[in-house]
Amino acid sequence: MLKEGYMVGPQAIMMQYCAKTDVPAITLLAQCFFNYPDPEAAAELLKELTKIAEIKVDVSKLLEKGEEIRLRARDVMRRTQREMSKMKKTQEYDIPMYVS
């Protein structure tokens, strides 16, 4: 559980909108290498979601096909990395100015 900190990007906007409109919401984040496709991290998140939402999600195929997904996603990921540098995506990692 994130006790203190800040969020940026689309998740932050969705959380803000949910807070404004009184929609219960939660963001699940998994640790991963941000520049490589990581199906295992996605599977870990889905496992947590099944506990919270009490729904059944079978992640076995995702884990089984993990290596294939990583191999297939290489070129897309390479282009994404290039586009992200053009989008100044690194601004998301800048240290914020607020002082508590």
Next chain:
Amino acid sequence: MSTKRKRSIFDIISEYFEDLQERTERFREVLIEKPSWNRGACTMEPLQNIMVTPTEVIITVDLPYAEENTIRVKPISRDTIEILAKMKRKVRFADFGITHYEGEFETLHCQTRVPVPVYMDKMELRFKKGILEIHLPRKYEYEIPIE
């Protein structure tokens, strides 16, 4: 009357560098960019990332399907290393739904340039969950004294 904001020297320098970066990118895309596979050598190029810290350079390489005992990391010059790994199974273009090319791949291969001087002989390797981590301690050849 409309007032036009005068651009500062910093805006001009920043624009100049952005333009230069864009031109370099375009040049690279046209001349240097190549497919991420080599049909003749039966190799595929894995994704990689370099991080430079004050004490070391960390290179990570995503090696899906790699057999751990076949991973080879070799320095091929003072600032370049070569990474090779055999894959657990052969991968064909047809596996990706590509029908206009034929070819199969059994090795992951890439070369990486290290941007700062390092001790190649003190290289440390870790392989966990399909990600290879290469740690290279940095070499400081000289220091500039602060007066």
